[in-house]
Amino acid sequence: MLATATTTIEPRLLAGQPFAAGAESWDQHRARLGELPRSPGLAGIIPSIERSGLIGRGGAGFPVGRKWRSVAERSRRGAVVVANGAEGEPRSAKDRALMHLRPHLVIDGGVLARAAIGADELVIYVGSEHGEAVRSMSRAIAERGGRDPVAIRLVEAPRGYISGESSAVVHYLNARDARPTSALERPFERGVGSHPTLVQNVESLAHAALIARFGDAWYREAGRGRTRGxxxxxxxxxxxxxxxxxxxxxxxxxxxxxxxxxxxxxxxxxxxxxxxxxxxxxxxxxxxxxxxxxxxxxxxxxxxxxxxxxxADACGVRATERIVRYMAAESARQCGPCIFGLGAMAAALDRLAIRRPLPDDLENLARWSAQIVGRGACHHPDGAAALLTSGLRVFGDDFDRHQRGHCAHPSPRAGED
Ligand SMILES: Cc1cc2nc3c(=O)[nH]c(=O)nc-3n(C[C@H](O)[C@H](O)[C@H](O)COP(=O)(O)O)c2cc1C
Ligand code: SF4
Structure with missing residues (x-):
């Protein structure tokens, strides 16, 4: 059971053997869940995914069924599915854990998406720094011994926060350059090898593999509020x-x-x-x-x-500064607002964090966080701006104090900043 006070829902993606037992093998996976349905069961899979209300787990929460339908409508001359397991977000570990522990669920989701949209290729794109996930996915592909009706290719994503952004994923697969391209080039229209490309987070695909087996009504049984699952x-x-x-x-x-x-x-x-x-x-x-x-x-x-x-005793200014500094360093350095805007934000935050601000630092931060939104080729600066805006709101008193050269929190311990 999921260990909350009132829930009665069993874990789904993490059902099966305990984490300490490591990766689930191909035999264990099929013994527990059975085979992935093939045609004619597949015919209704896109409507079923749509009815389930499944939303993407890579960040934006876009409806998965709608995305599959868009690519399927364009896939007459070939299409590609990319299972996005880059997980560049420094503190997130859920995708790497899923790929490590339940690799066949991820592959099943990719195989299912490929069949649903009529794609010719499935690429599993795994962050190269996630060693256990890379080894587990690679072993899982070998275990299936080419029995899937599609070629499966494992590609290691270069380390970096933006390597998992969808246009950067396509750019890397096309030209070994993991920098985002223009927001106007949308992978579902023109992606890998110029084919319509479905870039889907690995967790989203794993849920789809369960919906194919147990149905959309089953998927919707979980959820306490408006979002199901x-x-x-x-x-x-x-x-x-x-x-x-x-x-x-x-x-x-x-x-x-x-x-x-x-x-x-x-x-x-x-x-x-x-x-x-x-x-x-x-x-x-x-x-x-x-x-x-x-x-x-x-x-x-x-x-x-x-x-x-x-x-509660940590300083919100320093916590916000650390994240914006990281985001500025992770810019792909190809758009002015991203390079200079995030750079200026990080510099002002640094001065505030060490309590040696310029007189207008706080005022400028509030202005810049609004101005930078939508100005980059990808949404990277938007993310940093939103984070800063929320920091200015939640830690307003801390920011005011730092602008006046004071801090109400204990100094960071050695190595903490
Ligand atoms: C800067 C940036 C980094 C991203 N990194 C990832 C990532 O590591 N993994 C991921 O699945 N999606 C990432 N995304 C979101 C992808 O662009 C894309 O929306 C997602 O892979 C689509 O899958 P989903 O619809 O299943 O969420 C990132 C987006 C941005 C703007
Ligand atoms: S907005 Fe930033 S991260 Fe995105 S493409 Fe431009 S420079 Fe790169």
Missing amino acids: TALVTVSGPVRFPGVHEIEYGITMADLVAMTGGATTEIGAILIGGYFGGWGSVRDLWGAPLDPVDLGEAGLGFGCGLIGLLE
Whole structure:
């Protein structure tokens, strides 16, 4: 059972043998779940995925069925499926855990998507730094011994935050250059080898593989609120059992912290959705549902499912500065607003963090975070701007104090900053 106070839903993606047993083999996978349905069961798979309400787990939460239909409508002259397991988000571990522990579920999802949209090729794109996931996926492809009706190619993604952005994925597969291309070039129209390309997060594909077996009504049985299903989250910070957990959408933050064994110290703020997400205060989030629709209405996002808990005595300015500094360093350095905008934001935040700001640093940060949105070729600067905006809101008192040269929190311990 998922260990919340009131849920009765069994884990789905993480069902089966315990994590410590490592990767599930091809034989174990089929013994537990049976074969993936083939035609004629496949004929209705796109409508079934649409009815399920499955949304993408790579960050944007786009409906999976609608995306499959768009690519299928364009796939007459060949198409490609890319299972996106780059997971460049530094604190997220859910995709690498899934690829390591349940590699055949990911491959099944890719094989299913390929059949549904009529693609000729399936590429499994795994972050090269995720060694266990790379080895597990590679072993799983070998175990299947070419029995799938499609060629499966494993490609290691170069390390970096933006390597998993969909146009960067396509660019890398076409030209070994993992920098995003223009936002006007959309992979589902013109992607790998100029073919329509479905870039789909590995967790999204794994859910689709279960829907093909158990149906959309089964998928919708999980979920406490408006978004249906379960989701993988990575919990980081002061809880007894940080790491990857599977939750039912719509449980509260209080449920989730209970599920991780409870907080080991008082929590002050929560980073929700990862570096592309935003900060929320414990007061606002503790009883709120972890549901993408509700979070969106509150100006936040479920994103890649990263939930980062910040201790109450930690400084919000320093925590925000660390993330924006990282985002600025990860720019692909090809668009002015991204290079100079994120650079200026990171520099002002650094001055504020060390309490030696210029007189207008705080005012400028508020202005820049609004100006930079939509100005890059990809959404990387938008993510940094949203994170900063949320930091300015949640840690407003901390920012005001730092602008005046003070800080109410203990100095960071050695190595913490
Ligand atoms: C800067 C940036 C980095 C991204 N990194 C990843 C990633 O590592 N993995 C991923 O699945 N999606 C990532 N995405 C989202 C992808 O562009 C794409 O939307 C996603 O892979 C689609 O799959 P989904 O619809 O199943 O979420 C990133 C987006 C941006 C803007
Ligand atoms: S916005 Fe930034 S990360 Fe995106 S393409 Fe331009 S320089 Fe690269």
